Amino acid sequence: DIQMTQSPSSLSASVGDRVTITCRASQGITNSLAWYQQKPGKAPKLLLYAASRLETGVPSRFSGSGSGTAYTLTISSLQPEDFATYYCQQYYTTPYTFGQGTRLEIK
């Protein structure tokens, strides 16, 4: 199975900050990576796919990059509604696997 390791596991930041979350795969996944946002009591919501493609309707302050085994999610200027938990997921092969999540909290 492909292991997905996210860092950090939690992060405190302020409105307006730029934040970056990293996701590392245990083997190459050729950009078959998605990022999801989850708020308490809600289902995950797709933000980006193919490592860097923004899902329709997602604000442009969210961006993704990376290749091979290392990928990043960047939020350029945090807004109050962005405080949530973020997950990466590889869909290169089954079993599809997720990172353990990064909880983004208000400083």
Add this chain to the structure above:
Amino acid sequence: EVQLVESGGVFIQPGGSLRLSCAASGFAFASFAMSWVRQTPGKGLEWVSTISESGSTYYADSVKGRFTVSRDTSKNTLYLQMNSLRAEDTAVYYCAKEARAYYFEYWGQGTLVTVSS
């Protein structure tokens, strides 16, 4: 508008059986792969099973041989038959519509399954 509505989650004893349903609307249900993903506080998000548009099925090792995914295209409904349930199957179960490239494009609101004596 795509809608996915899960149902069937209950409190059940170990060894029991349960069928979850996911009613889909707002898209051509028969033309997309559908999946089940579960979430526990301790293990985070875990992919459980996928059924392709052609009916091929795929399972996580943790549920293989115990869970069966199926779909009824006449009812636009996805199912997950869960047998020989264990305490570690306790989770919120989400159904998800896959995009053409296999990531999870839309998610339902989830249904809670609790396995405990």
